[in-house]
Structure formats: C-alpha cells, structure tokens
Amino acid sequence: MIRVADVLAGLDRFGLAETIYLETGEVRVAVRCDGPMAEELRRHFADALAGEGPVAATVDVLEGQTLDAEPDWVDWAREPGKSGRKDAYYDLEDGRLVRKIRTGMTFLQSPQALVAFGPCLAHPNQVINFINTQILNICKRDGWEICHAAAVTDGVTGLAIAGLSGGGKSTAILRMMDLDTTRFVTNDRLMVRATANGIVGLGIPKNPRINPGTILHNPRLAPMLTEARRQELAAMPPDDLWQLEEKHDLFIGDIYGPDRVQFTMPLTEFWVLNWSRDSAAPTQLRDAVLAERPDLLGAIMKSAGPFYQDADGIFLRDHDPLEPEAYLAQLQTVRLREVTGAIDFDVLARAGEYLFA
Template structure:
C-alpha cells in the first residue's frame, strides 16, 4: 500500500470542487490569496478582514478552502494533549511526506499544508473562525521564517511607537490593550506579536485577529458596549467580578466598530515591553523597570512555541527559540514589570507614561 500524501488526498476533492471564488487580504508586505468553492465563506471572511482587503504585498501566499462535510481521510492521526488551562482535546495530526494534516476534533475541519500548499477542507462556513486562524498562521510562519521571534502578547502603538504587552496565561493582556485604546492609541495585535530586528531598531508585527473578550472586559470598557446585547448585559452585570474573569463566553470586538476606522495598524517600530505579573487581590498596583538578563523568571510570560501549524524545514529544530535568542533580539529594549493588584485603568496610564518616556 502506497504512503498517503497531501497531493493524493486533495486530488479527488479539488477535481469535484470548482474554485470559483477568491479573496485577497494583505498584511503589511504579505498578500494571502484564498480560493474557495463558497461565496458565503468569502463574504464572511471579507467582512472579518475588512481592514486588510486587497492585494499589494511583495510576497503572495496561496490558500484553498473547500466547503464540504468533514472529510473521512484514513490516516493514523495522533491526538494532541490539552493546552495548559484548557479542558478539551482540540486537535489530532499526522506528518506525511509532503506536509502535515491536522484535524480539528470538535468541528471535523481538516487542514493540510506543506511545500507551499495550504488547504482547509470541511464545514468552513460554520467554523470560519478556524479559517481565520489558519490564514493568520500562514502569515505568522512567513514572518518567523524571515527572522522574527514569536511573542505571546498583545500590542498597541502611540505616535508610531509600539508597546508589546505580555503576561502569563489569563493575566488580561488583551483587556489592558483595549483599556489603553480608550486613550487614542492604535491597535497592533491581540495575542501574538512577531518581533524582528532591523539594524538598531525593532519592528513588531501583529496578527489580523480581532480581540475575543469576555463579559467582564465588555462591562468595564464603555468603548466595547456595542459587542454585547441588552439581555447579556443584564445577565452578566448581576454576576460578581470574580466569576466574570473566568467565563469562557467570548465576543469578537471589531476595532473599527469600537474605536473608529483606521485604528488597526498591524505593524510599527517597537519601543518597549510590558510584563504583567499582577494578582487578583486588593494590593496596590506597582511598576518597575527591569533587566531581563537579571529577571529571566519573567521570560516565559512572552516566549511562545510556534505551534502545530508551523512547517519545520529541519525536523530537529526546536519549537521555541531559546532565552538567549530572545535576549539577543531585544538587546537593551526598555522593559516594565507591572505587579501588585489588578487595576486596568491605572495600568493603562502607567503603560502610556512608560511609552512616552521610551519613545523620546
């Protein structure tokens, strides 16, 4: 029996699915071209990526999405362990001679990628958020293969100077970024930032992913009011703050709707790094400049594994860069640690003061 390949698995599917619809989105210098058999999918994705529609990138990444039932590929897929803090098994995968196949266990969507080919097959329209993530993962991979390191962080910018906001899981980095946005800043990224060095300067590139916010974030940020209906607002407002923090219920907060058009910039020079180490208690918020060479305990807050959707050219390559690589990249970049009790309004002010001081 011959070894299965992505090309062999996809050949009969592509033969029966006319790719009559096309969407182009451009993230800085990269244009992603999506071909699909579904006008409904291009409509949904076009609305989601409305800030980034069109061509013009110096690099093009081709992708194909086939709207269909969950494909029944006969493959020896291995189920991956749960991520820390997660309750569900999400993915299974197998490596083939020409790439990797990943099945989403809950939705049945299958992603196949390798050697410049990128396919999604299954119920794409119903699970368009997973297609959004696949598109963004292709852009992340391109950035990382061109010298960037991956940060688990959010990003904002003021007057062209960017601030990366990192924190251990559940710290509220996206909530803080959106609180800072109330002060007139631009949005760069929600949960992933790629940082690269160009001479003496650092550049931060974000991901075109709208912040997914919980009810507590919405209730405490007036700019996000439009993402929650009146019924949900009344229901969640009755809950204690401690319960709101851990709710799995999420809303997409579109930056243009909540803060106005033209505020999602996706890339800018990086001026500083903020690391959240605060706690949910009544202690006062504190801030301090730190040297990461002396505080390596803070580095796991932003160091990020490249993940299952990254295609390694060398199978022995580690899935996460070393602390040394991150320290060499960042050099003498100013770093601010925020400790004490959680206080988003005060933290936003401290971040803006810090950013103003380091961009002079």
C-alpha cells in the same frame, strides 16, 4: 505512507470562485474560496485587504469537504496549565494534516498546498487562524520570533503587553485604544525582529475575541452586549465573571472608528502582567531585565504550533523546546516592565496616557 497528492486527490479545489488578497507589513497571502466564505473573510479581514499581486502563500478553503478515510491521529500536547484535547495531527510523507478536535475542521499544511476543509462557515475563526498561521510561518522562517502579546502604537512608540492566558492583556490593550493617538496592532500574536533601526513588531490581521468581563468594564464596548446580558453579568460574582469563557468578536472599526489599525510598529516597550486578583498590594510597573527573568520571558514566548514547517521542510514537534536565546537576541533593547500587585486597569490606563503623551 500517505502523500499530499493522495489527500488532494480526494478534495475538489476547482469550484473556488473568489480570491481574496491580504497584506500585513511586507507579507502578502491569497485566499481562494466560495462566495459565502469570501463575504465572511472580507468582513473579518477588512483592514488587511489588498489588491491583486504576487503572494508568498495561497490558502484554499473548502466548505463541507472531508477526508476519504481517517488517519491514525496523534494528539498534540497542550501547553502547561491547559487541559482537554484541542489539536491532533498526522504526518504525511511530505506534509501534515491537523484536526481540530472540537469542531472537526481539518487542515493540510505542506509546501505544495495549504487547505482548510470541513464545516468552515460554522467555524470562520478557525479558518482565519489558519490563514494567519501562514503569515506567522513566513515570518518565522525569515527570522522573526512569535510573542504571546497584544500591542498598540502611535507610530513612534510601540507597546506590547503579555501575560498568562486570562491575565487581562486584551482588556489592558483596549484601554490603551481609548487614547485618541493609538492604533491597534494585534491582540494575541506579535512577531518581533531586531533591526539596525530598532525592534520592529508585526501583528496579524485578526480582530480581538474578548470575554464578557472585558466588555462589561469598558463603557465604550457596551453596545456589544444587550442590556439584559449586561445585567446578568453584573450580578455574577467577580471570580466567576473573570473565569467566564464566552468569546465575542470586536471589530475595531465599529468601536473605535476608521484608521485605527496598523500592523507594523516600532517596539519600544514590553509590559508583562504578573499581577494577581488575590493581591492587596498596590499595582506597580517596575523595570526588569529580561535576561535575568526567565519567568517573564516564559510569558512572552509562544510556540509556532503544529502547523509550523521550517525552511528545510521539518515540522515542529509538540515536545520541541522554545529557544530563549532567540527571543533575548530580538528583544535585547526593549524596555521591559513587570506589572505587579492587585489587578487595576485604571493604573495601566494612566501609565499608557503618560507613555503615549
């Protein structure tokens, strides 16, 4: 069987001139890369840059390098409701290789080395995701749970918003950012852990990647699109605009100004978007009990994915079930509210104004 050492023997990790240090809460990681990639990563990770010091993980980024020979890749099963091939993996004797099908990016996940290689500069977001995955892995091994949620805080109150993919959590959380007192925590992954002083939330250092509909309906985001593109989008049928996948990187500092990012927060409230574009009912926020609503818990829980290796060295498998009890234990004191009825972001914005008043 192939070992990590065999993979590393075919890669050149000695020409990495730059080391970037990142800090999220109490988690610190280092990234070794070349100059062009370092410039790209410093731009994306601007709010998490830290000084030199001890780290929990080091990631190597190797532009343009490939495997000497392709292994027999196994497709990683997609989540329910999603189709098409996305990830494939190959288990080594002491690690795992993961391949991104659409881009050809390859990743080595192991205790000995963490390496991203392939067309890295062409796909910086996949490198960013791999780096952030190490933060998630470190936290998961330390007892945190991963939520599929966006979040903001004012330092006293912390709000997380979950929903099915495409349900509007990014649009909703950015409406909360229109309040002067809030700070951005995360757009898609929130780590949670119960402590003696309440529930703590921890975000990952990644800027939101948002679709055109989110931009079009928020005047503050208008500079992200040309006037011609805004007119094209405005002329689209609403259903087509809602379904359009055309990701844009939103840099929080560029739109909302400095000091508007905070990765840690007290988690006091969780909203789950269970509304519908087909509903004529008024938009409402209703209190719910998480232990009695497995459907809402299902929208919150998130698999650690093919990169996760537990403290005993065992990799997650795509058919391993999530553990509702673990989430209930961490979230038992949070206020849960279900958002029902028609999709109306103005209603959520007013609820946010009251929450953060």
